[in-house]
Amino acid sequence: MHFEHIIGNDNVKSLLTHTIRTNNILHSYMFIGLDGIGKSLFAKDFANMILCTSTDFTNKPCGLCEACTLYASSNHPDFMLIEPEDGKSIKIEQIRYLQEKIAEKPITSSKKVYVINDSDTMTKEAQNCLLKTLEEPPEYAVIILVLSNESQMLPTIKSRCTKIVFHALKQDELNAYFSLHYGNTLDDNILKVCNGSIKKAIETQDDMELYTQMNTILHSLEQNDMIDVWNNSDSLYQAKDKIQSVLEYISIVLMNQLLYSQDMRYANCIQIIEQTKKRLTSNANFDMCIDNLLLKMWEEFHEKYSWH
Ligand SMILES: [Zn+2]
The missing domain is CATH 3.40.50.300 (P-loop containing nucleotide triphosphate hydrolases)
Known part of the structure; x- marks a missing residue:
């Protein structure tokens, strides 16, 4: 063959x-x-x-x-x-x-x-x-x-x-590969991040813990004080070399929540993420971009009167 x-x-x-x-x-x-x-x-x-x-x-x-x-x-x-x-x-x-x-x-x-x-x-x-x-x-x-x-x-x-x-590879082709080599299939959100790329799928497989932590950060943004969010967001600050994929993942999770709840705050957060992605590709200071991202998203969930 x-x-x-x-x-x-x-x-x-x-x-x-x-x-x-x-x-x-x-x-x-x-x-x-x-x-x-x-x-x-x-x-x-x-x-x-x-x-x-x-x-x-x-x-x-x-x-x-x-x-x-x-x-x-x-x-x-x-x-x-x-x-x-x-x-x-x-x-x-x-x-x-x-x-x-x-x-x-x-x-x-x-x-x-x-x-x-x-x-x-x-x-x-x-x-x-x-x-x-x-x-x-x-x-x-x-x-x-x-x-x-x-x-x-x-x-x-x-x-x-x-x-x-x-x-690009189809989702069932990626899943077939993962069943064969890792004995598992990929989470739907991760599959979307991979966008049909087997290379990206393998990378994300190695970073599953990081993606799980993003869910925790999102939860914290909705539930906690800003100080707590900052204290619990180390993994995001440390994900500099794969930040575009990580932000893509957060965006996909938010999109699912938007579709489920019809709550426009999620749509606003997706926009904030898109702006951050652009800023990062134009070489803006990484930590400041993440500070700004977290703060703006937090404001979406906690400020009564938002400018968005
Ligand atoms: Zn030969």
Whole structure:
């Protein structure tokens, strides 16, 4: 079975498998879709299938040939993975290196595969440089660009690649994964926060305690004095690196309460959260944003006359 350890996007599995079976591999692909839904896993498996030297086209990767063995040990000479070196962007030097290597004929397999993860972080110079290779690729070369933000790509690059679109995972697919690996399914609110991303689902699984604490903070906002709220909100202040997901979760919980109670104070709180999310993305002081968020939400529940 191909792509057997990857969940979701069955149509992409069929398409890529068909490509291999009919030996109709193109020079350049663009794997597009949300972060954390398995695009780079697909690219790696697809690369393995392309590089496999078995003559049985219905059973690639065979896992037995020299190419498969080398690939499994991350030593295949005809494969290259390119990622942002500093975690931020892919530079022109990296693309120049790719071009230097791609000019050399394959050693083990009949093709050479280049996977460029987070291609949308390529600088403009890097993209222009890559364009030359996409325009006249060596006949044995396959380049797979993996990205989530298509608008960052030059139109000239896009027009040279075959687009493969990946979809967010469905809730039942995420739950199936969690039943298999963790022996449980996910809470409905958490599923909404994940927005179809398996990566996010795994992260939130590790942070269940944090999300539970958010419920406690919300309860405290409605019931207690502001001093108590501040005293009990450490976990929110400490969640700086995942604050957008945490705020999204609070917003979803509030939305459920709004739907249940029709109490507009919940709607106002959701607005306060949205404002906070925006402020945080524009690099406002984190602690001050959270202070302000808690205070404003508390006022919604406790002030008789609110300006909202
Ligand atoms: Zn093989």
